[in-house]
Amino acid sequence: MRLACSILLLATAALSQPQREVVPDWPKLSEGHVLGLCAGVGVDAQNRVFVFHRSGRKWSNPFPKDAILQPTVSVFDGASGKLLSTWGENRFIMPHGLTVDHEGNLWLTDVGLHQVFKCTPAGKVLLTLGEAGVPSADHAHFNLPTDVAVLRDGSFYVSDGYKNTRVIKFSADGKFEFEWGTKGKGNGEFNLPHGIALDAQGRVIVCDRENERLQLFDARGAFISAWKGPQIGKPYGVATAPDGHVFIIDGGSPSLKPELRGKAVELDASGIVIDTFGSFGAAPGQFQLGHDIAIGPDGAAYVAEGTGARVQKFVRKK
Template identity: 80%
Template sequence: MGAAQSRHEVVPDWPQLPEGHVLGLCAGVGVDAQNRVFVFHRSGRKWANPFPKEPIDASTVSAFDGATGKLLFAWGAGRFIMPHGLAVDHEGMLWLTDVGLHQVFRCTPEGKVLLTLGEAGAPGADQAHFNLPTDVAVLRDGSFYVSDGYKNSRVVKFTAAGKFDFEWGTKGQANGQFSLPHGIAVDALGRIIVCDRENERLQLFAARGAFLDVWKSPGIGKPYGVEVGADGHIHVIDGGSPSLKREQRGKAVELDARGNVIASYGRPGSGPGEFQLGHDIAVGPDGAVYVAEGTGARVQKFVRKN
């Protein structure tokens, strides 16, 4: 494990935030083919029960140049209640989940809404509603999966047009059950990988929801976010499991296609390369890894050492 921990290093002073541009809790992160890094953030809003009714006044989506960290543009002011997941599809469009609105959005990189699923402010468990949806994974044909989420403990599949296709999952600890499906991704083999957060494991499924495998170990920890790189490696951010010793809580993990840990880096803390509640993870076209932090309220960039 010692050798694996030297595989990645943090890029200091990334990103470059203009004065007065506050990210706050960074919930989602994704990278497009142009190496633009999109961050879905709460701009100072705290998780509260019940959620506020009014949208966040400040911008909630910030786009950075992956190479330099320069802020390119930002949008989303007055539109979101509680930002959560962000994914970038094969056409470069953004998929956002808002756990406060109980909705899923497909948007252009500049913020034009192309598709909306769910009813604003109306939780539910049927084909037209979500209850605190967390993340989205998109296939090349445009169809997509939604992890739904904090209350419903299910994964829902939709067609490219946004029509309900099928769903699976209930609350529990058995194979195919979930306790907070929090992040979701599709790998090169077509497997659906779900961060079963409170069960502290990754579950893998076939395209129609058939259970394939479960990966659970201290090396993986408590998976919050997952993304698959161009090389087929699976990147996971461990938000920090209370079942582990403190020094083992909170790390980024790189897995091979069989679930073996290739690399593990980061540790709890507020310094460069350390994590305070890592919440999501993304991989750029150049292999750089980006981690969005909750409590840490920042995004960090990691590159592979030469």
């Protein structure tokens, strides 16, 4: 069944024309407002778009010890692209994942601090997990955590990420419940779990980035299936829509020709490609290392871009 699904994915992607187009001149940035690498993006029920960005800071090894002085969270009006507010200055070292939960709170991961934060939309910290600057693999620490997915009851999953190659489940108040995953290529194993989301069926969907696949699990971490192939590429970020569709941003697999890299993909709940939009490049509607994707309440898709240092909005063609 999985093999047949993979073949269908290839055929569907090859035959379809993009159903979405980029919105020009979105967002509206004030002069001197630097986003830098846009690592995470999310949208709340009020159609506010939250972007977690590095404000010009570059990825380095080792990471800097000092926090970024400029704001690292920018909030835009989804409809107009107007900049509404900023916050996060002098707080984060290396911004990564951003998730908006069902109550409108933000969940942020910082791979430099090895921490996960739950914040209000205005930036007040409600919950902190992990110890600042201390990486580890026990139940109280992370090692470069990448993303968060939150259930309606407030419990949540963290993809812990670059080093620990695992997914951890926590209660709503941050107590460890269970974990799964280790480094490898087998079912339930990971090579950099980079993005994570939940769908309407309660499945946990993980971007197994360096294995170039999506893995799907039940709520307890039992493996269900894996989706992979040229149409998936190298998934960096994943989001789900109320209709059960799954959206991913392909960061660009070096095993593919440039014209086949760097696209966004919409799949139905069974893994069949519905649409692909965007391509590799620097022009509007193209991506230089797409890093995260989010879906607004009106169905618009937002892509946070790494090397291109921007966020773009896509809507269905009329």
